[in-house]
Each structure stands twice: as C-alpha cells, then as structure tokens.
Amino acid sequence: MDGVGFRYPGRDWIFQGVSFCVAPGSVTAVLGPNGRGKTTLVRCAAGLLKPQEGEVRSDGMVGYVPQAHGGSFAFRAFDMVVLGRVRQIHVFGTPSRGDRVAAIDAMERVGIADLRDRQFPTLSGGEQQLVLIARAIASESPVLALDEPTMGLDLRNQAQILSLLRKLVTDGIAVLLTTHHPDHALYLADSVVLMMGPDDIRTGAADEMLTDTALSALYDIEVQTLDYRQNGLDQRAIITRYDDRLKRREQ
Incomplete structure (x- = not known):
C-alpha cells in the first residue's frame, strides 16, 4: 500500500497516507480502536474498496477472510470452501474436479475435513472461521487479508486460529490481519500498523512499535508490557490497567 487514503462520499477522511508492504512469509497486524478504519483498510488491501488516494499493488490475488457471522443460506461447509475457486471457474461454469480437489486440500490443510458435509450455519464460531480461511486458501492466493479472525472466539x-496462521506463514503466504488483541500481534506479527488517527498512521516492526507508550495512547487506557522467559526464549505479554481507566473517568 503506497500513500493510500479512503473516505466515503461527503464524509471526512477515514485515513490518509498509509504506506506499508506485507512480504511473503510475514504477518502485518493492524490495530486501533473501534471505528478507526481497520476493516476499511483491509478491504482496500483486498481490492473490495477502491481508495481515493494512493495505490494498492499485489503480486497475485488477495484472499479475503471476513468476520464469521453465520449465514442465512444452508450451504455445506465444503460448498463454502469451493466458492473460493470462483475466480478459476468460468462464467456460467460449474466447479471442475480440480476445483473440488483444491477445496478438499484446503480443508485438510486447515484441519476441518470432517466438517465437509456439515451445514455452515450449524457450525460453531471457530469452525465457521476455519471454513472461511480454508475458502481463502482454496483460491490459491499468495496473500490473505483477515478481518479480526479471532473475534468472538474462546481462548482455545x-x-x-493463531497456530494455523503461523503455519501458513511458514509456507510463504503473506498475511494482513486486523485485531483488537495486542498480545496476538506480539505473538504473530512481524510488523504492525497503528491507526492513531485519520492522518496519524504509524507503521514499523512489531517489537519496536508495540510499546507501553504507543499502546496506551492508541487505546486511551494504561497498557504495560511484561518481559519474561519461556522455554529459554524471551517473551512479552500485555497487561491492561482497567482500574486506571475507571479512575480517570470518575475524575
């Protein structure tokens, strides 16, 4: 993304001057408060929205993974994944044997082959999210753009989801995702995009950008990072001072 800016007609800019690159085999996480434009940014990256400023370039198709919100149509999980092959299927055509094989391979790669004949609306939130990721993988896109892939999911x-994304990255896929969890960015991301304001978009290496000062300013609540060692490796965790925010509101 090079100098990208977006706004809806007659409204203020949601963001401007956004520039970053997601390299193959890496993860870029987009963080910011609600309403700051994270989803809009990812949709621009996926080619679903056209920015008014700047340019979006990709070496191939971008597979878009939206937030899982159930579904009103009783498609099988397998049929949902086959939809990821729509760009390979000619107009008025039907999925070929190759398309079906690609869908099966994607489901096996994600570990949900046993859900093949289940109706999508009957799946749990986590299962639905895995189906949507498999659909993007079936498209054979070198880039995945995910909008809050862990939203509404329990810790397990x-x-x-995070473990799966790590495996995809080791296979050379470029991953761009939005998240409300800075600790997920610490665990997974190589670089981050901090959406501080419409004209204040900060980008850089995750370990340099995810600081106490930056996160506290981003979310308007005191945030601290904690360094520790696990299995001989240096790790960092996020601690949020909820009581501090409540005291500030009372004052």
Whole structure:
C-alpha cells in the first residue's frame, strides 16, 4: 500500500497516507480502536474498496477472510470452501474436479475435513472461521487479508486460529490481519500498523512499535508490557490497567 487514503462520499477522511508492504512469509497486524478504519483498510488491501488516494499493488490475488457471522443460506461447509475457486471457474461454469480437489486440500490443510458435509450455519464460531480461511486458501492466493479472525472466539479457538496462521506463514503466504488483541500481534506479527488517527498512521516492526507508550495512547487506557522467559526464549505479554481507566473517568 503506497500513500493510500479512503473516505466515503461527503464524509471526512477515514485515513490518509498509509504506506506499508506485507512480504511473503510475514504477518502485518493492524490495530486501533473501534471505528478507526481497520476493516476499511483491509478491504482496500483486498481490492473490495477502491481508495481515493494512493495505490494498492499485489503480486497475485488477495484472499479475503471476513468476520464469521453465520449465514442465512444452508450451504455445506465444503460448498463454502469451493466458492473460493470462483475466480478459476468460468462464467456460467460449474466447479471442475480440480476445483473440488483444491477445496478438499484446503480443508485438510486447515484441519476441518470432517466438517465437509456439515451445514455452515450449524457450525460453531471457530469452525465457521476455519471454513472461511480454508475458502481463502482454496483460491490459491499468495496473500490473505483477515478481518479480526479471532473475534468472538474462546481462548482455545483463538489459539487454534493463531497456530494455523503461523503455519501458513511458514509456507510463504503473506498475511494482513486486523485485531483488537495486542498480545496476538506480539505473538504473530512481524510488523504492525497503528491507526492513531485519520492522518496519524504509524507503521514499523512489531517489537519496536508495540510499546507501553504507543499502546496506551492508541487505546486511551494504561497498557504495560511484561518481559519474561519461556522455554529459554524471551517473551512479552500485555497487561491492561482497567482500574486506571475507571479512575480517570470518575475524575
């Protein structure tokens, strides 16, 4: 993304001057408060929205993974994944054997082959999210753009999604995701985009950008990072001072 800016007609800029690159085999996490434009930014990266300023370039198709919100149509999980092949299927065509094989391979890669014949609306939130990720993988896109992939999931399912994304990155896929969890960015991301304001978008290496000062300013609440060692490796964790925020509101 090079100098990208977006706004809806007749409204103020949501963001301007956004520039960063997601390299193959890396993760870039976008963080910011609600309403700051994270989803809009990722949709611009995926080609679903056209920015008014700047340019978005990619070496191939971008697979978009939205937030899982159930579904009103009773598609099988397998059929949902096959939809990821729509760009390879000719107009008025039907999925080929190759398309079906790609869908099966994607489901096996994500670990949900056993959900093949389940109706998508009957799946849990975590299972639905995995189906949507498999759909993006089936498209054979070198870049995945995910909008809050762990939203609404319990800790176990969050860990499953993060572990899966790490595996995809080791295969050379470039991952761009939004998250409300700075600790997920600490665990997964190589670089981050901090959406401080419409004209204040900060980018850089995750270990340099995710500081106490930056996160506290981003969320308007005191945030601290804690360094520790686990299995011989240096690690960092996020601590949020909820009581501090309540005291400031009372004052």
